[in-house]
Amino acid sequence: MVLTQVLLVAATLTSGLLAGVYLLYAHTVMPAMTLLPDEPAVAMFDALDRSIVNPVFIATAFLGAPVSTAAALATGWGDPSRWWVLAALVLHLVGTVVTAAVHLPRNDALKRMAGGDGRYAATTARAALEEATWVRWNLVRVVASVVAAACLGWALTLA
Template identity: 45%
Template structure:
């Protein structure tokens, strides 16, 4: 069971790291070059769409599965996977905290602005969203989630070579 949970933790963490990376190198730069109305409307639509069972099960599942995996390694970690899994858990926990403390409030604020066709000051909504700050913190999430994924891959290799 330890190997299956560790594999699932690595898979979900890798998928989420991929989502954050895609936002960093494609979605946000693409939206950045649009007018205010397009930016606000498209970002609202993207944010509503990403809150779905597929993404949420990976986003939250990565943390839960990594924690369970670390706990399963505790009794007899003769292969050295525990330190890598524990570090991955801490790194990904920071990703979750950043997401909830920085990105989600900005996402919620831009959605709360309402229908872009009814907004008088689209430039103000976009400015208040803090696009540069959102992107900077997303880049931190990219780095941390990729590092957590890498740690889980090392743990998998160590687990697979245990005997």
């Protein structure tokens, strides 16, 4: 019981961190990018994308949230909170699939094309990102991760 509660706290915290990252992109990063011309916008996004792939983010949020949620589910399968934890895990998996299917290919395309010289390379790189699609699907990740964190918060009250 204590292990499950500790894992639920960890899952809730890491889920909140993940939701915060996705929300920051939704309300700050991507709107700021729309205000910039192609070259600085591509440079900004490229730098952010290269920086975010680091052990701290991966361990505490991107993988930390679904892994700690799965661990909480496994240790607390008999608890009344299990359905809320299961819902959170499914929502995390949705966010992970969206990231893998939508965001990573676009981010990688931008990074590949960002290395060229001049305005044409930046314009091509920015087009590869498909900003409207990126933003739309990021909102799916925001909703999924916020609702997952809420499910885990509620599960804590039941555990």
